Amino acid sequence: VQHCHDLLCSTFGIAVEEITYVENPWSGGGNAGAAVEVIVGGLELATLVFMDMAEDVEGDVEIKGIKYSKMPLQIIDTGYGLERFCWAAAGTPTIYEAIYPESVEWLKQQAGFSAESFDMSQAQLDSLLGEMSRLFGIMNIEAGSDGARMEALFLQRLEARGHHISSELFTRITEPLSKIYAIPDHMHALVNMLGDGLVPSNAKAGYLARMMARRVLRMRDELFLDIDLAQLANHHLEVNYSAEKMKQTKDGLFTILKGEEARYNEMLRKGNQVVKTAIKDIAKDAVSLPDSILFTINDSHGISPDLVIKIANELGWTSVILRTGFNAEMAERHSAQAKAAATAVAPKPLVENIPNLPRTVPMYYEDVNQREFEASVLACLPLIGEDIPDGATHGIILDRTCFYPEGGGQEGDHGSMSCDSAAHDILDTRIVGPYVVHLSQGEFEVGDMVHGELDWARRRQMMDHHTAVHIVGGAARKLLGPHIYQAGANKSEQSARLDITHHKRLSRADLDEIEALANEIVQNVQRTEKISLNRKDADRKYGFDLYQGGAPKGNDIRILRIADHDIQACGGTHHDEPGRIGQIRIIRSNAVQDGVERLHIVAGQAAINHARTQENILRASAETFNVPIDELPAT
Numbered sequence: 001v002q003h004c005h006d007l008l009c010s011t012f013g014i015a016v017e018e019i020t021y022v023e024n025p026w027s028g029g030g031n032a033g034a035a036v037e038v039i040v041g042g043l044e045l046a047t048l049v050f051m052d053m054a055e056d057v058e059g060d061v062e063i064k065g066i067k068y069s070k071m072p073l074q075i076i077d078t079g080y081g082l083e084r085f086c087w088a089a090a091g092t093p094t095i096y097e098a099i100y101p102e103s104v105e106w107l108k109q110q111a112g113f114s115a116e117s118f119d120m121s122q123a124q125l126d127s128l129l130g131e132m133s134r135l136f137g138i139m140n141i142e143a144g145s146d147g148a149r150m151e152a153l154f155l156q157r158l159e160a161r162g163h164h165i166s167s168e169l170f171t172r173i174t175e176p177l178s179k180i181y182a183i184p185d186h187m188h189a190l191v192n193m194l195g196d197g198l199v200p201s202n203a204k205a206g207y208l209a210r211m212m213a214r215r216v217l218r219m220r221d222e223l224f225l226d227i228d229l230a231q232l233a234n235h236h237l238e239v240n241y242s243a244e245k246m247k248q249t250k251d252g253l254f255t256i257l258k259g260e261e262a263r264y265n266e267m268l269r270k271g272n273q274v275v276k277t278a279i280k281d282i283a284k285d286a287v288s289l290p291d292s293i294l295f296t297i298n299d300s301h302g303i304s305p306d307l308v309i310k311i312a313n314e315l316g317w318t319s320v321i322l323r324t325g326f327n328a329e330m331a332e333r334h335s336a337q338a339k340a341a342a343t344a345v346a347p348k349p350l351v352e353n354i355p356n357l358p359r360t361v362p363m364y365y366e367d368v369n370q371r372e373f374e375a376s377v378l379a380c381l382p383l384i385g386e387d388i389p390d391g392a393t394h395g396i397i398l399d400r401t402c403f404y405p406e407g408g409g410q411e412g413d414h415g416s417m418s419c420d421s422a423a424h425d426i427l428d429t430r431i432v433g434p435y436v437v438h439l440s441q442g443e444f445e446v447g448d449m450v451h452g453e454l455d456w457a458r459r460r461q462m463m464d465h466h467t468a469v470h471i472v473g474g475a476a477r478k479l480l481g482p483h484i485y486q487a488g489a490n491k492s493e494q495s496a497r498l499d500i501t502h503h504k505r506l507s508r509a510d511l512d513e514i515e516a517l518a519n520e521i522v523q524n525v526q527r528t529e530k531i532s533l534n535r536k537d538a539d540r541k542y543g544f545d546l547y548q549g550g551a552p553k554g555n556d557i558r559i560l561r562i563a564d565h566d567i568q569a570c571g572g573t574h575h576d577e578p579g580r581i582g583q584i585r586i587i588r589s590n591a592v593q594d595g596v597e598r599l600h601i602v603a604g605q606a607a608i609n610h611a612r613t614q615e616n617i618l619r620a621s622a623e624t625f626n627v628p629i630d631e632l633p634a635t
Contacts, residue, residue, distance in 0.1 A: 001036055001048055004078070012085075014040055027063045030055045033075075042134045045084050049077040093129035096181040102239040103184035111223045113176050118169060128163050128173075135161075147324035179219040186216045187236040194253050195246030197483040199501040200260055201595025202302055206501070211304065213260045214267075218307060229261045230254040247482040256483070256503045268311075271303050275311040287319045294322075295330065305330065350385040350432055351395040359434035361400035365558070368463065368573050371456045373402045377419075377448040383439065389427040392439040396426075402454055403438055405431035408549055408572045409489040410466050412439075415454040419444060426452075457605075458493050459573065464604030465496035467528070467562075467574045468518070468584045472601055473548070474566030475517040476500055480510070486548035487596045491572070496601040499592055506589045506597050514599075515586045521565050522578045529561040530574070542567055583607045 001021065008014045018040050026035035026049045033051035037044050052074045053061060059069035083099050090098040097104055108114065115125040135157050151167065158165060165173075190212045193205070200210040217229060233253060237243050243250050278293050289312065294305040303311075309322045357378045363370060375398040383395050396417065403426065406412035412429035417440060424442040431437070444450060469489050477484035480502060488499035538546060538557040546559065546569045560574055561567045575581060585607045587600040602610045622629045 004038055004046060004048060008038070008040065008045075025063050026051070027066065027068070031071075031075075032061075032063050032066075032068045033077075040088060043084060043088055044081070045088060046078065046080045049075075049079070051075040051077050093126045094133050094181065096185065100181075100184040100188075100240060103187075103236065104180060106235065106239075107180045107183060107223075107225075110225050110227065111176055111180060113180060118173060125173075128158075128165070129177075131158060131161050131163055132174075150324070176223060179223050183216055183219055183232065184236060184240065186212050186219075187232055188240060190216070191233055191236055191241050191246075191253070194256055194483070195241075195243075195248050197247050197485060197501075199483050199485075199503050199595045200256065201501075201593060203593055203595075206595045210260065210302075213257065214264050214304065214307070217261060217264050218310065229257040233257055249481065252481045252483065259503050267301075267303065268307075271301070271307065271311055272315065274301050274303065275308055276315055279312055279315075279317060282317065284317055285319055286317060287321060288323055289317075289320055291326070291329075294326070295333070298330070348384060348386050350383060350388075350430055350437060351381040352384060354381065354397070354432065354435060355379060357397060357435065358399065360398060360436040362404075362436070363400050363402045364404045364573055368576065370402050371459075372451065372453045373400070375400050375450055375452060377444045377446055377450060379435075380444050380446060389439060391425075391441050392427045394440045394443050395430075395432075395437040396440045396444055396450075397435050397437055398450070398452070401429075401436050401438070402452060403429040403436060404459070404462075404573050405429045405436045407431055408570055409469075410462055410491040410572045411493070413454055413459055413462075415452060417444070417450050417452045419448040419450045421445070421448070461493050461604060461606060462491055463573050463575050464581045464606065465491040465601065466570075466572045467578060468581055468601055468603035469496050469498045470560060470562055470566045470568060470570070470574070471518045471521050471578065471581075472498055472514060472584065472586065472599060473500065473568075474562060475514045475521065476599070478565065479513055479517060485545075486568075488592075488598075489549065493606075494602075495587075495606060496603065498599045498601060499596050500599065501595060502597045503595065505591060506599075511586045511589055511599070515584060518584045518586075521562065522581050522584060525563045525565070525578045527577055528574055530576075531559040531561060533557050533559060538569065585610060 005019070008019060009016060020039040022037040022039060024035055024037055026033060026047065031051050032053045032055070033049050035047055035049040038046040038048065052070060053059070053068035054071040055066060056069040057067055059067035061068045061070075083095060087095040087098040092098045092101075115122045118125065120128075135154060151170070155165060155167065155170060190209060193209045193212075194200075198205055198209050200206050200213060202210065213229060216232065220227060220229075220232070230253075234250075237250065246253065248256075274297060278297055279289060282289060289308070294308055297303050297308050298305060305322055305326055309320055312320045363373055377396060378399055379395075379397040381395045381397075383392055403413040403415060404410070406429065413426070414428065415426045417424055417426055417438065422442060422444055424440045424444075426438045426440055428439040429436060430439065438452075469491060473484070473486055476498075483501060483503070485501045486498065487501050488497075490497045533541070533556070535555050535557050538559060542559070546557070546567065548568055549570055552558075552569050552571060557569045558571050559567065560570045560572075562578065582604050584601065584603045587602060587610065589597050589599050592598045618629050618632065621632055625632065625635045627635050
């Protein structure tokens, strides 16, 4: 607090009597703590949080209806509103004129908003808006508040400060102005997200981008502006944000936004019928819709509550409004659902009571081509998990192994293990903490020296597919744009799958182009580079793009680099020479969810097998129709 006080007084020259410190506990994201709000001239510039509590249903401290208990860590979390400092320095009526001056003025012109429209001078309107900003800053609006009562109280306080304004005029000013202010603020977030490579979708972070785009479009329509979403983005880039900061290209950004606008228009077309069906039994003079209807339409059709209300108004339910605090309650509902999913019952462990053993030495990193090895049995434990291959009875832990355990979307190795007194097949390999567990058809004795041998044909095929997935991902990003990220992957003996983020369906021509570049990489890149780096060094050198397959655990990161085509943190098994793959084929693609395309890949021997199967199908079809193969398309 003293550091903050010195910054404000000594560095910024703010008079001591202008500063107020308000104690108000902070909570969010599962943590809480004492906090001090730093207010200058009625404007909160910073919040200083002393976080020392974690959410706990058995906790003895309650903040905003949630219980917390003390945690071992004590964290100082200071939040300084940099844009608020700009506002305080600029002295404008609201923060938006300070940080988006050109955008606000441009949108006012486009919407025909001016002080003269309200029989005011610009100075009078600025004075009114400035006083409104001060009042908004000290009013505490909680979820579920009575909107009409809050407005009446607000107008009373305005009048006490010399601004007499009717409810009707208040609405005429604030309704369009709130949208004029919100559009550049939403566009700034949207340009940042899409510029970083995010693809709008109906899930996770992509949902936030889609929601923001649709809010902008809805506000634009309510202002009756004839400007498309891409034009709004272009204006924002011209006056508020440098396109040079983006990973995404300007053309790529505009293409994504045009696609989002088309989806929005299609949703509106379908949404009318969805809403009409859902509210058909609601009285036309109703002033609200049941929460259950709003939740269901949002969760099932992706239509936000605000938009449901707008559609309902247009369909004849003219008095229906969204009650104050509903959106906050919906966010809390989604948060509660996420917490419930996170606390779901964990699956049964693979084995129990593992003794305190040295971690398994992973020989597959020392020599990915090693097929046989000698090792000592450290533990032999009965398998008790739910996902166990038929015939597997025991989990064998060795001091070292060449068997790769399932991880990173790659299936675990198979093979065999033998000693003087026993020989058993290994039906799968898993990782449990620091131990590699071999799922064996039988028992070995602790202390046995065993000879392990991989099913090399299977491992070789896994390496073909895993290396191919990296190559195809790099090729897709190079051809389709920097928004291409890995959203999931699976590598089996038969084929591989790669899920990539993309804003539209891929055509066969797109797949052929990606496949051609992937095979060019196979032919031209002589060696892959496998690097081990400290996590901080890896972050500093390569950035967070490194973790497309998910952030690995531990401080040391294994990195696979395929020239400049793909660089990722990956603990799987890959070829040292890409040329050993032979060939890569992309069989097809399908949409696994909105904004995510799944590429189905075969490589190496699997690609040869696929080609033979296709040729056999063609020959059989030609014989059936009694025509040469090249005449089949016209048959």
